[in-house]
Amino acid sequence: MRELIDLIYFLFPLFIATTVPLSIVALGGLFSERSGVVNIALEGIMIMGGFIGIIAMRALIENTELNLQIIAFIGLFTGATFGMLYALAHAFASITMKSNQIISATALNMFAPAMSVFIARTFWNTSNLNLMGNYTISKVPILGDIPIVGQLFFTNAYLSTYIGIIIFIVATAVLYKTRLGLRIRSCGENPHAADSLGVNIYRVRYIGVLISGALAGMGGVIFVLSFATRFSGSVAGFGFLALAVLIFGQWHPKKIIFAALFFATMRVIADTYSVIPGLNMIVMPREIYRMLPYIATLVVLSFASKRSRAPRAVGEPYDPSKR
Amino acid sequence: MAFVIEMLNITKEFPGIKANDDVTLQLKQGEIHALLGENGAGKSTLMSVLFGLYQPEQGIIKVRDKEVVIKNPNDANDLGIGMVHQHFKLVHNFTVTENIVLGYEDTKKGFLQLDNARKRIKELSEQYKLRVDPDALIENISVGQQQRVEILKMLYRDSEILIFDEPTAVLTPQEIQELMKIMKRLVSEGKSIILITHKLNEIKAIADRCTILRKGKYIDTVEVKSTSNEVLAEKMVGRKISFGVEKTPAKPKETILKVEEVSITDYITQKIVVKNVCFEVKRGEILTIAGIEGNGQTELIHGITGLKPLTKGKVILKEQDITALSIRQKSLSGISHIPEDRQKHGLVLEYSLENNLILQNYFTTQFQNRGFFKFDNIRDHAEKLIERFDIRSGKGPLSQVRSMSGGNQQKAIVGREIDRNNDLLIAVQPTRGLDVGAIEFIHKQLIQERDQGKAVLLISLELDEVMNLSDRILVMYEGEIVGEFDPQKTTENELGLYMSGSKRGKQQ
Ligand SMILES: Nc1ncnc2c1ncn2[C@@H]1O[C@H](COP(=O)(O)OP(=O)(O)OP(=O)(O)O)[C@@H](O)[C@H]1O
Ligand SMILES: [Mg+2]
Numbered sequence A: 001m002r003e004l005i006d007l008i009y010f011l012f013p014l015f016i017a018t019t020v021p022l023s024i025v026a027l028g029g030l031f032s033e034r035s036g037v038v039n040i041a042l043e044g045i046m047i048m049g050g051f052i053g054i055i056a057m058r059a060l061i062e063n064t065e066l067n068l069q070i071i072a073f074i075g076l077f078t079g080a081t082f083g084m085l086y087a088l089a090h091a092f093a094s095i096t097m098k099s100n101q102i103i104s105a106t107a108l109n110m111f112a113p114a115m116s117v118f119i120a121r122t123f124w125n126t127s128n129l130n131l132m133g134n135y136t137i138s139k140v141p142i143l144g145d146i147p148i149v150g151q152l153f154f155t156n157a158y159l160s161t162y163i164g165i166i167i168f169i170v171a172t173a174v175l176y177k178t179r180l181g182l183r184i185r186s187c188g189e190n191p192h193a194a195d196s197l198g199v200n201i202y203r204v205r206y207i208g209v210l211i212s213g214a215l216a217g218m219g220g221v222i223f224v225l226s227f228a229t230r231f232s233g234s235v236a237g238f239g240f241l242a243l244a245v246l247i248f249g250q251w252h253p254k255k256i257i258f259a260a261l262f263f264a265t266m267r268v269i270a271d272t273y274s275v276i277p278g279l280n281m282i283v284m285p286r287e288i289y290r291m292l293p294y295i296a297t298l299v300v301l302s303f304a305s306k307r308s309r310a311p312r313a314v315g316e317p318y319d320p321s322k323r
Numbered sequence B: 001m002a003f004v005i006e007m008l009n010i011t012k013e014f015p016g017i018k019a020n021d022d023v024t025l026q027l028k029q030g031e032i033h034a035l036l037g038e039n040g041a042g043k044s045t046l047m048s049v050l051f052g053l054y055q056p057e058q059g060i061i062k063v064r065d066k067e068v069v070i071k072n073p074n075d076a077n078d079l080g081i082g083m084v085h086q087h088f089k090l091v092h093n094f095t096v097t098e099n100i101v102l103g104y105e106d107t108k109k110g111f112l113q114l115d116n117a118r119k120r121i122k123e124l125s126e127q128y129k130l131r132v133d134p135d136a137l138i139e140n141i142s143v144g145q146q147q148r149v150e151i152l153k154m155l156y157r158d159s160e161i162l163i164f165d166e167p168t169a170v171l172t173p174q175e176i177q178e179l180m181k182i183m184k185r186l187v188s189e190g191k192s193i194i195l196i197t198h199k200l201n202e203i204k205a206i207a208d209r210c211t212i213l214r215k216g217k218y219i220d221t222v223e224v225k226s227t228s229n230e231v232l233a234e235k236m237v238g239r240k241i242s243f244g245v246e247k248t249p250a251k252p253k254e255t256i257l258k259v260e261e262v263s264i265t266d267y268i269t270q271k272i273v274v275k276n277v278c279f280e281v282k283r284g285e286i287l288t289i290a291g292i293e294g295n296g297q298t299e300l301i302h303g304i305t306g307l308k309p310l311t312k313g314k315v316i317l318k319e320q321d322i323t324a325l326s327i328r329q330k331s332l333s334g335i336s337h338i339p340e341d342r343q344k345h346g347l348v349l350e351y352s353l354e355n356n357l358i359l360q361n362y363f364t365t366q367f368q369n370r371g372f373f374k375f376d377n378i379r380d381h382a383e384k385l386i387e388r389f390d391i392r393s394g395k396g397p398l399s400q401v402r403s404m405s406g407g408n409q410q411k412a413i414v415g416r417e418i419d420r421n422n423d424l425l426i427a428v429q430p431t432r433g434l435d436v437g438a439i440e441f442i443h444k445q446l447i448q449e450r451d452q453g454k455a456v457l458l459i460s461l462e463l464d465e466v467m468n469l470s471d472r473i474l475v476m477y478e479g480e481i482v483g484e485f486d487p488q489k490t491t492e493n494e495l496g497l498y499m500s501g502s503k504r505g506k507q508q
Helices: A002-034 A042-063 A068-096 A101-124 A151-155 A159-178 A179-188 A191-196 A201-227 A236-247 A255-276 A285-307 B045-048 B073-078 B098-100 B115-129 B145-154 B172-188 B200-206 B229-237 B297-305 B329-333 B342-348 B375-389 B406-419 B438-450 B463-469 B492-499
Strands: A136-137 A156-160 B002-016 B017-028 B031-037 B058-063 B065-067 B079-084 B161-165 B190-194 B211-215 B217-223 B255-265 B270-280 B287-291 B312-317 B333-336 B425-426 B456-458 B472-479 B480-485
Touching: A002 A042, A002 A151, A002 A156, A002 A159, A002 A179, A002 A201, A002 A236, A002 A255, A042 A068, A042 A101, A042 A201, A042 A236, A042 B456, A068 A159, A068 A201, A136 B480, A151 A156, A151 B312, A156 A159, A156 A201, A159 A179, A159 A201, A159 A255, A179 A201, A191 A201, A201 A236, A236 A255, A255 A285, B002 B045, B002 B190, B002 B229, B017 B031, B017 B045, B017 B058, B017 B190, B017 B211, B031 B045, B031 B172, B031 B200, B031 B229, B031 B472, B045 B079, B045 B161, B045 B190, B058 B161, B073 B079, B073 B456, B079 B145, B098 B115, B145 B161, B145 B172, B145 B463, B172 B200, B190 B200, B200 B229, B211 B229, B211 B255, B255 B297, B255 B456, B270 B287, B270 B297, B270 B312, B270 B456, B270 B480, B287 B438, B287 B463, B297 B329, B297 B333, B297 B425, B329 B333, B333 B406, B342 B406, B375 B406, B425 B438, B438 B456, B438 B463, B456 B463, B463 B492, B472 B492, B480 B492
Parallel strands: B017 B217, B031 B190, B031 B211, B079 B161, B161 B190, B287 B456, B287 B472, B333 B425, B425 B456
Antiparallel strands: A136 A156, B002 B017, B002 B058, B058 B065, B211 B217, B255 B270, B255 B312, B472 B480
16 A cells, blocks of 8 residues: 555656646647647757757856756746747748648758757757756645645646646636637637638737747756756657647647646656556566557547547638638 | 718729729618629629728729728728628637627736627627527527628627628528518618629619629619619620520429438437438429428438438439449439539539539549549530530639639539439529529529439429429428429419428328
């Protein structure tokens, strides 16, 4: 019994640490796609945001005496800003220039890892950027003392988890309770209707893509903070996994949380099967466990796509003269 | 009397075509002004210019004697101009309220204030008898209700000048009556209306004046009271039109299509939408199924053509049971089908006209050889049909079908299906949204098909079409055939009673 509880206390933070970036990035994708622009560049934007965020944090650690949590906060903010700038390229290509959205996003996906490795090698002579310090909060005052809940949610936690949760709530409120949200949703479903009511499609879509850039960029930093002590030009396919979460979550924030929980479970199992009783008894090559999240993606998506609820106008550049 | 709107010498070109060529339209305060013209005459284009969706190359627009430039719908809105579009512009998964407030939202501290809006919409809908549930999703309400939402959109914005682009094409006769009452009420309150419609009776019933366009050019503006239907039609198409349909009595021969005890259950709602329907269509006759929209006609035809599975029953074509065949096999075994929803089941809007004309037989050796298209044959085929069925468009065989006017899209389908020369022709509302000239033409084609020994199954909501074309009439109500009639011996009134379910007879 004791062992089981320990195991849960061990797995739970991992579980949260996986869910949060997945759902934040998927939510980013949601903003872009519900405004009508396909964004498969999430992976590239995460890499870009993560990379610049890490550089900023390294600089701060070396040159200042700031508290690590403040540094993490600045890192997240920097990641978001540069994610947004990077997504601007996608917005320009696909909205203003009406280019193919898949191609422009693929370009961003290919450019980000290459450039980050190139810069790292040029300036630091290595493709692995180390990140010093332990960014967990060992215990949140007061809340951490609550039995069970405190243990699960408020000890050994990341600042980014809380920020992520807050952002998730705010973003969902924006989508469903504000004028901007209403307009974003209308542009992804029926831009001709929105246009005939005086909504500026181009502007709304820019905003949608930029929000997705900010969230994915921040997601990149969260990823590095929680999983890696160094950054080597990759976010382990998290961006694509987030895309799967978005589709499995039917472009809907609440369902995205559940989808993210599902994929996070798969991933945690893949990473920790050797300590989970029962699973470690089954002798299977480790590669099989490792493949689990990706196989799950394939299976789940092939079922989910059947009742897909994709925004109707997603992927089509807006052309007012069509009818 | 002063004009509220003056569109002077407007010219608007699209690639390959002048949709409006020096057109002038003047709208008086408080009048209903009809805009009449053939399919593709440029009516929708002219109104889109007024509404700021298109910029004219030439011409000026004056609103209340002041010259204005309308760059986008926002400008139109600010000038009090509102429009109900030919193809509704509604977001399908938004509520009625969300659709109405979109672009004109009230917010407080950044948050939407939908409650006030809902109250206002309720008031408006009571005031004008535009019954809709403000919280219903658009995808769940009928076409008639969707139109009310479009009207409410304009009222919500306090528009003074209202444009209706073919509002009655999709409505049932009752709904049309209601809409006319609403329009009268609106003008009595000082608003001004521009009404586009192909139905001369409607123009006669409510319009004050009428402007006529032909092939993008301005023809005339007339007082409706002192102008007869014949004159209106003649000005519109440039030749005399016969309103009645001339046909000889039918000479029915052997049975082509036999429908035996067909039932269909809708798999979403689990409702039985077609109940035990039996009938036969013979060579050399036009059998019409009349009924009010939504009484199972759509599903019945989907069942016969294979778009929907049958729950029970058999479909027999020329003594061969085709119930279990695939859609293509059914169509190849001798069914031509002019579908009800032309954009969904009839055309690939992104394709060119010539490619759309071979959708049913691109795989035959006439059009391909070992997987490679014979482009010359495809082009010849397209040119032949364009000529024979008078399909008008900007770039001929190469026009993208999406850019063609609604009526010409319809002619393309009619041409393609008739040209296939099958024994059975199923035509579902073949004249919806067409001008009188095109209707006359299609009616003639259907009768000609009959006379050449084809069996024609016609589904129509228009009573005069039913009376004029049919050799036999079946009335469908709530999924059942409730009566069979001889057009010579029945009246529109009697049919109406059966269609609305007030009367019913035994089946055949
Ligand atoms: N966006 C567009 N691009 C290219 N051509 C167009 C476009 N819109 C309209 N046209 C062409 O302009 C002409 C006029 O079209 P319009 O839709 O105004 O006709 P309409 O009078 O409303 O006809 P209908 O009664 O069939 O609706 C048609 O020949 C059509 O093919
Ligand atoms: Mg039109």
